[in-house]
Amino acid sequence: MNTIKIGKSDGYPLIMLHGWGQSLQSLKPLAELLGNYCQVHLIDLPGFGQSPLPEADWNTLQYAEAIFDYAQSQGLKQFDILGHSFGGSIAIRLASQHEKAINRLVLIGARGLPRQSKFTQKLYFSFVKYLSKLVKLTDKILNCQIYEKYFIAKFGSRDYKNASPGRMRNILVKTVTENTIASAQKILKPTLLLWGEDDTETPIYMAQKYHELIKNSKLIILPAKDHFPFNDVGSHLCAHYILNFLSADNQKKQFQIQAEAKHNATV
Amino acid sequence: MTNQEKRKNIAILFGGRSVEHEISIITGLQLIKAIDTEKYCPIPVYIAPNGKWYLGDKLLDRNFYKNMPKSLSSVHEVVLLPIPDIGGLAVLQANANALPNPESYKGKDIIAIDLYFPAFHGSYGEDGCIQGLFELANIPYVGSDVLSSSIGMSKYHCKKLVEAHGISVLPSILISKEEIQKNLGHNLANVRSKILKTKDFDKFPLFIKPATLGSSIGIAKAIDEPSLDAALVQAAKYDTAVIIEPCLDNKIEINVSVLDQGEITASVVEIPVAAAGGELTYEDKYMRGGSKKSGDLSQSGMANLARIIDPQDLDPSIKSLAQENAVKAYKAIGCSAAVVRIDFMLDLNSNTLYFNEINLLPGSLAFYLWVKSNPQMLYTDMITKLIEQAEARHILKLSTLREIGFKALFK
Numbered sequence: 104m105n106t107i108k109i110g111k112s113d114g115y116p117l118i119m120l121h122g123w124g125q126s127l128q129s130l131k132p133l134a135e136l137l138g139n140y141c142q143v144h145l146i147d148l149p150g151f152g153q154s155p156l157p158e159a160d161w162n163t164l165q166y167a168e169a170i171f172d173y174a175q176s177q178g179l180k181q182f183d184i185l186g187h188s189f190g191g192s193i194a195i196r197l198a199s200q201h202e203k204a205i206n207r208l209v210l211i212g213a214r215g216l217p218r219q220s221k222f223t224q225k226l227y228f229s230f231v232k233y234l235s236k237l238v239k240l241t242d243k244i245l246n247c248q249i250y251e252k253y254f255i256a257k258f259g260s261r262d263y264k265n266a267s268p269g270r271m272r273n274i275l276v277k278t279v280t281e282n283t284i285a286s287a288q289k290i291l292k293p294t295l296l297l298w299g300e301d302d303t304e305t306p307i308y309m310a311q312k313y314h315e316l317i318k319n320s321k322l323i324i325l326p327a328k329d330h331f332p333f334n335d336v337g338s339h340l341c342a343h344y345i346l347n348f349l350s351a352d353n354q355k356k357q358f359q360i361q362a363e364a365k366h367n368a369t370v
Numbered sequence: 371m372t373n374q375e376k377r378k379n380i381a382i383l384f385g386g387r388s389v390e391h392e393i394s395i396i397t398g399l400q401l402i403k404a405i406d407t408e409k410y411c412p413i414p415v416y417i418a419p420n421g422k423w424y425l426g427d428k429l430l431d432r433n434f435y436k437n438m439p440k441s442l443s444s445v446h447e448v449v450l451l452p453i454p455d456i457g458g459l460a461v462l463q464a465n466a467n468a469l470p471n472p473e474s475y476k477g478k479d480i481i482a483i484d485l486y487f488p489a490f491h492g493s494y495g496e497d498g499c500i501q502g503l504f505e506l507a508n509i510p511y512v513g514s515d516v517l518s519s520s521i522g523m524s525k526y527h528c529k530k531l532v533e534a535h536g537i538s539v540l541p542s543i544l545i546s547k548e549e550i551q552k553n554l555g556h557n558l559a560n561v562r563s564k565i566l567k568t569k570d571f572d573k574f575p576l577f578i579k580p581a582t583l584g585s586s587i588g589i590a591k592a593i594d595e596p597s598l599d600a601a602l603v604q605a606a607k608y609d610t611a612v613i614i615e616p617c618l619d620n621k622i623e624i625n626v627s628v629l630d631q632g633e634i635t636a637s638v639v640e641i642p643v644a645a646a647g648g649e650l651t652y653e654d655k656y657m658r659g660g661s662k663k664s665g666d667l668s669q670s671g672m673a674n675l676a677r678i679i680d681p682q683d684l685d686p687s688i689k690s691l692a693q694e695n696a697v698k699a700y701k702a703i704g705c706s707a708a709v710v711r712i713d714f715m716l717d718l719n720s721n722t723l724y725f726n727e728i729n730l731l732p733g734s735l736a737f738y739l740w741v742k743s744n745p746q747m748l749y750t751d752m753i754t755k756l757i758e759q760a761e762a763r764h765i766l767k768l769s770t771l772r773e774i775g776f777k778a779l780f781k
């Protein structure tokens with residue numbers, strides 16, 4: 104996995120996970136602002152940026168395990184985690200699977216909740232699904248590539264189009280229908296939900312749902328921001344809320360780390 | 371949203387009757403994107419090139435400005451009346467579709483505003499004019515007051531003032547546009563000889579600039595008499611007065627920001643980098659980088675300029691002198707509740723650091739310097755600090771006694 108570390112080497116560790124179709128670059132400006140206080144670990148998720156493809160068609164749980172393994176390899180016993188979009192659902196999985204390892208969570212436009220689609224939308228989706236089967240069948244019979252060449256261009260989601268056929272598309276199909284409700288319910292750690300009010304990819308009803316599901320969560324809705332509230336100077340606004348949230352008991356944690364280091368040194 | 375009712379309405383004003391109109395739009399919209407929306411409700415207020423004021427959420431969309439003047443029908447037309455205690459913007463022409471909705475105040479349609487945050491650059495917005503209106507309306511506003519704004523805007527007067535406080539400046543001559551125009555027929559011989567006879571001005575190259583403008587508009591270097599004439603005429607096109615200085619040919623520019631955060635503090639220094647060496651042009655400052663289409667202003671304005679922030683190879687004693695003099699100049703000019711950027715020139719021949727100018731409302735409010743300062747300050751936190759300082763200054767002002775009576779008339 105391609106990773107970079109930014110910021111204070113003696114700061115409290117924070118792992119940041121990007122969204123689908125992105126790479127660690129998308130979170131870098133935000134990471135640089137947080138780096139003045141935290142030891143930031145930016146990760147290219149397997150299959151994105153400069154990280155190689157995962158060895159199988161992973162679901163978010165498997166992604167979460169890969170992140171956990173990375174943290175272990177870095178000697179991080181406990182850390183904060185920030186996830187955007189797809190990275191958000193991975194963070195949720197990680198927090199529910201490895202409760203002890205996670206200290207606090209920041210979720211920005213996190214995926215993982217079913218869309219509330221209107222009846223007409225539902226009708227449209229089932230029509231597209233039916234059509235896709237039909238087209239695939241035609242392709243098979245006539246040995247042509249209507250599906251790849253025309254159908255996806257017309258009906259595929261942006262993410263689907265961007266995913267290269269094969270492994271990443273399989274992973275997208277697998278993860279997009281995953282549901283993190285049960286995992287989110289298990290999370291007891293302090294959680295900050297940052298959400299763009301104009302987010303169309305993960306609309307704010309999802310933020311409200313997560314706010315209900317995660318007991319110890321705080322929700323901040325950012326007016327006039329979309330699914331990428333940390334772009335441009337939005338990085339300053341997001342960093343402001345994140346640092347306020349993280350600094351609440353950072354000093355205490357800092358002290359613990361130092362004490363631990365001392366302890367380890369003497370042992 | 372929680373606490374929505376308790377949020378203060380902050381009018382962010384931008385645009386204005388200035389050649390830096392567009393850059394102000396960038397600064398204003400950027401500010402709105404970074405303001406703490408849990409605490410504050412930003413309300414965009416746009417002053418069109420014709421001087422009319424507009425308010426409405428549609429101003430947040432960049433396409434609004436592409437579709438001017440048609441798009442003006444989608445927002446309210448408003449005005450700030452020069453009358454104390456109205457506390458908001460009076461609606462001249464309401465638009466049913468524009469947000470926020472006006473409320474009624476003593477029979478008038480008013481949009482309530484708690485504090486005004488000007489994000490103008492250049493004439494009428496940075497020079498004390500709009501600040502005068504704020505004073506008349508007796509409302510709290512961010513940034514320097516009338517006197518310090520107008521002194522800061524005049525390169526000549528500003529230099530005289532800081533010089534009196536022991537800060538090095540280049541010698542300068544001020545020539546009015548009137549004088550230049552009067553002599554146009556005579557090939558500017560009179561003006562020219564007056565300049566060349568002055569001490570320190572007897573040899574070329576000289577540097578000519580409009581006396582109050584910013585963003586490198588109308589500046590020129592004169593290497594001989596004809597180019598001096600041309601430079602004077604050119605600079606006088608943009609301003610009512612022109613300033614002449616000896617030209618530094620071997621120099622670097624050093625900029626520092628100063629912020630009132632209760633204590634007056636200096637940021638790290640930066641060295642802006644010109645595209646082809648030499649002077650920074652308007653294009654360098656605002657058009658380079660980011661923008662693909664020519665004539666398309668880059669999204670991030672001054673924050674996008676090629677620059678070296680906190681250069682490691684710059685002599686630390688020069689850095690600290692720049693910071694020290696910047697704070698001194700801020701105080702000498704009488705700035706308050708403000709963030710400014712002060713531009714110095716370091717003459718590499720004599721190793722002298724000259725104060726060049728102060729920008730009372732710098733592009734992007736110079737936030738890019740504060741985020742690299744120690745301790746780091748986020749733009750969001752800087753905006754909050756400025757608002758708090760402005761509120762504190764207003765309260766202080768209200769506490770000064772001003773009794774108005776008619777006793778003298780009826781003695």
Ligand SMILES: Nc1ncnc2c1ncn2[C@@H]1O[C@H](COP(=O)(O)OP(=O)(O)O)[C@@H](O)[C@H]1O
Pocket residue numbers: 540577579583584585586587589615616617618619623648649650713726727
């Ligand atoms: N006396 C001078 N000698 C050489 N260059 C100068 C002189 N004065 C200004 N400049 C250059 O001209 C540019 C613009 O001048 P400045 O006074 O900063 O005006 P503006 O307010 O338009 O930015 C600066 O980048 C500076 O390098």
